[in-house]
Amino acid sequence: MPGGGQSFYPAPGAQGFPQFPPAYAGSAAGAPSGQTPGQLPIEQSYIENILRLNKGKLCTVFATFEGNNKWNAKEFTGIIEAAGRDHVILSDPQVGTRWLIPMVAVDYIQFPEEIEYEYPYGSSPPATYPPR
Numbered sequence: 001m002p003g004g005g006q007s008f009y010p011a012p013g014a015q016g017f018p019q020f021p022p023a024y025a026g027s028a029a030g031a032p033s034g035q036t037p038g039q040l041p042i043e044q045s046y047i048e049n050i051l052r053l054n055k056g057k058l059c060t061v062f063a064t065f066e067g068n069n070k071w072n073a074k075e076f077t078g079i080i081e082a083a084g085r086d087h088v089i090l091s092d093p094q095v096g097t098r099w100l101i102p103m104v105a106v107d108y109i110q111f112p113e114e115i116e117y118e119y120p121y122g123s124s125p126p127a128t129y130p131p132r
Helices: 047-053
Strands: 058-064 073-084 087-092 097-102 106-110
Touching: 047 073, 047 106, 058 087, 058 097, 073 097
Parallel strands: none
Antiparallel strands: 058 073, 058 106, 073 087, 087 097
């Protein structure tokens, strides 16, 4: 070849794909340890964690249920009993009613008072999930 350069033809069986050096074990540069490179960071301020911090407080959950002709949008006012990755449980102790509301229907949540947002030291840590 002129100039001693590389050939423009791929090696047999290479199918024209570029060759990359093999990946090494360990985390990628800039990726926090314990996180898979190329994934979103592990989140610790999920709505469920904020709701757990405010367990026992009064709130109003505004939810929309698409395709429901009877009531498309609904408000639930009650005390936060529990929260999970995909739901929140409210109760109205005066009536004895409890609601299990799927997070997919929740538009927003209103509190009549200041809310807790950060975990105090010594309490259980917030829920974390692997990136999707």
